[in-house]
Amino acid sequence: MKIYLVEHAIGAFAYDEQGKLVDYVLNSKDLGKVVEALIDNEKGMPLPSAKELLSKLKPDEVVVENEAEIPELQKNGVKASLEIHNIGSKAFRQSLPKIALETKFTSSEEELYSFLYEVSFEYTRRKLRGAASKRDLLAIQAIRAIDDIDKTINLFSERLREWYSIHFPELDNLIEDHEMYANIVSKFGHRDEITEEGLKELGLSKEKSQRLLTAAKKSIGADVTDVDIKSVRMLSDTILELYRIRRELTDYIESVMREVAPNVTTLVGPTLGARLLSLAGSLEDLAKMPASTIQVLGAEKALFRALRKKGRPPKHGVIFQYPEIHTSPRWQRGKIARALAAKLAIAARVDEFSGRFIGDRLNEELKKRIEEIKTKYAQPPPKKVQEEQPKPKHKGKKEEKRKRKNK
Amino acid sequence: MSEVVKVEKTEFENIYECVYNDGTTRLCTKNLAPGHNVYGEKLIKISGIEYREWNSFRSKLAGAIQKGLKKNPIVRNSKVLYLGAASGTTPSHVSDIVEMQGKVYAVEFSPRVVRELILVAQHRPNLFPILADARFPQYYRALVEDVDVLYVDIAQPDETDIAIRNAEFFLKDNAYLMMAIKARSIDVTKDPKEIYKAEVKKLEEKGFDILEVIQLDPYDKDHAMVLAELK
Ligand SMILES: C[S@@+](CC[C@H](N)C(=O)[O-])C[C@H]1O[C@@H](n2cnc3c(N)ncnc32)[C@H](O)[C@@H]1O
Numbered sequence: 001m002k003i004y005l006v007e008h009a010i011g012a013f014a015y016d017e018q019g020k021l022v023d024y025v026l027n028s029k030d031l032g033k034v035v036e037a038l039i040d041n042e043k044g045m046p047l048p049s050a051k052e053l054l055s056k057l058k059p060d061e062v063v064v065e066n067e068a069e070i071p072e073l074q075k076n077g078v079k080a081s082l083e084i085h086n087i088g089s090k091a092f093r094q095s096l097p098k099i100a101l102e103t104k105f106t107s108s109e110e111e112l113y114s115f116l117y118e119v120s121f122e123y124t125r126r127k128l129r130g131a132a133s134k135r136d137l138l139a140i141q142a143i144r145a146i147d148d149i150d151k152t153i154n155l156f157s158e159r160l161r162e163w164y165s166i167h168f169p170e171l172d173n174l175i176e177d178h179e180m181y182a183n184i185v186s187k188f189g190h191r192d193e194i195t196e197e198g199l200k201e202l203g204l205s206k207e208k209s210q211r212l213l214t215a216a217k218k219s220i221g222a223d224v225t226d227v228d229i230k231s232v233r234m235l236s237d238t239i240l241e242l243y244r245i246r247r248e249l250t251d252y253i254e255s256v257m258r259e260v261a262p263n264v265t266t267l268v269g270p271t272l273g274a275r276l277l278s279l280a281g282s283l284e285d286l287a288k289m290p291a292s293t294i295q296v297l298g299a300e301k302a303l304f305r306a307l308r309k310k311g312r313p314p315k316h317g318v319i320f321q322y323p324e325i326h327t328s329p330r331w332q333r334g335k336i337a338r339a340l341a342a343k344l345a346i347a348a349r350v351d352e353f354s355g356r357f358i359g360d361r362l363n364e365e366l367k368k369r370i371e372e373i374k375t376k377y378a379q380p381p382p383k384k385v386q387e388e389q390p391k392p393k394h395k396g397k398k399e400e401k402r403k404r405k406n407k
Numbered sequence: 408m409s410e411v412v413k414v415e416k417t418e419f420e421n422i423y424e425c426v427y428n429d430g431t432t433r434l435c436t437k438n439l440a441p442g443h444n445v446y447g448e449k450l451i452k453i454s455g456i457e458y459r460e461w462n463s464f465r466s467k468l469a470g471a472i473q474k475g476l477k478k479n480p481i482v483r484n485s486k487v488l489y490l491g492a493a494s495g496t497t498p499s500h501v502s503d504i505v506e507m508q509g510k511v512y513a514v515e516f517s518p519r520v521v522r523e524l525i526l527v528a529q530h531r532p533n534l535f536p537i538l539a540d541a542r543f544p545q546y547y548r549a550l551v552e553d554v555d556v557l558y559v560d561i562a563q564p565d566e567t568d569i570a571i572r573n574a575e576f577f578l579k580d581n582a583y584l585m586m587a588i589k590a591r592s593i594d595v596t597k598d599p600k601e602i603y604k605a606e607v608k609k610l611e612e613k614g615f616d617i618l619e620v621i622q623l624d625p626y627d628k629d630h631a632m633v634l635a636e637l638k
Contacts, residue, residue, distance in 0.1 A: 007548075007549055008548075008549045008550075009549050009550055038549050038550070041549065042543075042545075042546045047549075065545055065548055065576075066545040066546075066548070067545065068545075084544075084545070084575055084576055085575055085576050085577070089548070090553070093548075093551070093552045093553040093577065094552070094553045094579060096552040096553075113510065113532070113533075114532065116535060116550065117532055117535055119550065120512075120535040120536055120537050120550050121525070121528070121536065123537065123538070123550065124521060124525065124536050124537060124538040125525070127518070127538045127539075128518050128521065128522065128538065131518050251526060251529060252526065254529070255522070255525050255526050255529060259522075
């Protein structure tokens with residue numbers, strides 16, 4: 001039997017001389033595995049799914065599209081030849097979405113394309129990683145810049161609220177979110193220019209808009225001139241610009257982090273990942289740290305206090321930001337933190353020393369471990385004799401939505 | 408500063424023209440990634456829809472359209488293989504035009520610009536960034552599918568051969584090739600017109616029907632855009 005072998009990110013497919021699909025073996029959906037296989041394929045290794053397919057079908061002759069894999073196939077006793085865009089690959093590549101559905105690789109077209117999207121990104125980043133040097137330091141500076149921006153946004157927003165309150169004091173309590181507040185000032189200026197339409201464009205709910213409009217009508221604030229408003233607006237425009245820069249930087253950090261530290265990033269996301277790098281100093285430094293140190297990174301003050309006073313050491317530092325930690329009951333947090341830190345230590349080492357992507361696997365293992373902790377320690381431990389625990393200090397600042405400080 | 412007063416349809420699907428209050432017009436596309444611009448281009452919001460100005464001096468496809476291209480094979484739902492995606496200037500507009508059901512497979516081999524391309528693709532689920540050398544289509548065959556349009560802008564001396572090879576790999580029957588030819592990167596000493604002729608001949612020998620050859624000046628000096636259909 002002669003088959004036309006088609007290799008693709010979704011699997012290996014064998015077609016006969018009439019262009020009919022004979023058999024196939026699908027790839028795993030593990031991004032790291034798929035990308036590794038694709039990169040090996042460039043160097044002449046058939047995909048693992050293709051090897052499986054061939055050993056299943058035992059064809060006399062195989063037609064492939066990648067010349068580089070012919071020697072490897074022949075070494076394994078298969079007669080191989082090259083023919084690009086042959087009857088098989090044409091049939092396959094002209095109906096990729098249909099085949100993905102028919103073979104149940106995915107259950108929808110969107111799912112197929114989002115898989116391919118992820119694969120191309122990981123493939124491309126993997127190739128970039130080879131040329132990455134000191135790019136971790138870029139991510140670190142960017143995350144520090146974000147922290148500076150956050151401080152500035154808070155400072156400016158407090159000033160804006162105080163300033164604009166001379167004209168429209170009621171708005172201060174109605175709108176908690178700093179960005180929305182700045183948006184309203186920038187967009188309308190005078191309180192009697194505020195319209196329902198405009199508020200809707202800003203994404204405010206109908207109910208809130210109504211309350212705001214009523215408040216504007218009945219406001220006890222002072223009248224101000226266009227010139228007065230112009231000055232206030234310079235500040236609100238600046239705040240909005242800072243938010244815009246913050247978003248761009250967040251994007252940028254994501255891109256750099258996925259390139260230089262894909263495994264750490266898959267575990268904890270780009271922002272927290274970058275914070276860990278920032279606290280450690282570099283990816284290399286993070287990779288050299290034991291899990292127990294990673295667990296308390298960012299809680300140095302509490303750690304030293306505990307050491308000095310022989311109190312309890314903190315259970316977590318900056319990784320407190322990891323949702324599964326801060327949303328879990330107190331008695332589970334330390335255990336989850338330890339599990340996460342252990343995975344992070346592995347992730348950082350693989351990122352630093354091999355660049356392979358095992359993030360999906362690590363993530364799955366971690367999720368499993370957290371499930372275990374959650375079932376095993378579902379109940380709070382029996383109360384011991386009252387003993388004050390030193391509360392860990394953490395920089396658990398809220399992302400994106402900046403809530404106001406208590407006044 | 409001049410302001411956009413309205414946005415009008417052009418004869419090409421999903422390509423628009425914004426009209427300024429001083430009477431001038433510029434091409435634009437509907438932004439698939441609202442709020443994000445790619446190369447500093449202006450974002451224009453009109454009756455709830457965001458458009459991106461499309462600079463004809465920065466994009467050869469826009470330049471070709473301004474110079475009177477008669478047919479644009481890139482339409483809604485098109486699957487496009489884009490060789491020489493660079494930092495994503497034109498690919499981002501192609502991504503706008505084909506919309507979510509269309510796909511843009513963007514191949515680029517320079518790591519430095521791919522980093523920028525990734526930032527653009529991060530907000531565009533229909534734009535697939537692929538770091539690879541267009542000379543070896545077998546390396547990315549596993550990431551793509553057959554396409555309706557092969558768009559080539561790689562400024563290489565042997566770019567026509569590279570285009571042909573990719574067409575052999577991935578172009579559907581009766582599908583289109585759009586290729587930007589940079590005369591100077593093929594041979595600085597020859598007259599650009601001679602060069603276009605020679606490259607077009609190579610395409611014809613490979614079974615392409617040449618539909619149009621458009622000179623891109625003043626948008627791009629010594630460049631031409633070839634539109635061909637594979638028979
Ligand atoms: C003129 S620029 C393309 C500009 C882009 N098409 C646009 O309009 O936004 C040419 C690009 O082709 C890339 N290139 C050149 N040879 C290539 C090859 N063999 N494979 C992939 N990309 C290549 C270059 O790195 C460069 O970024």
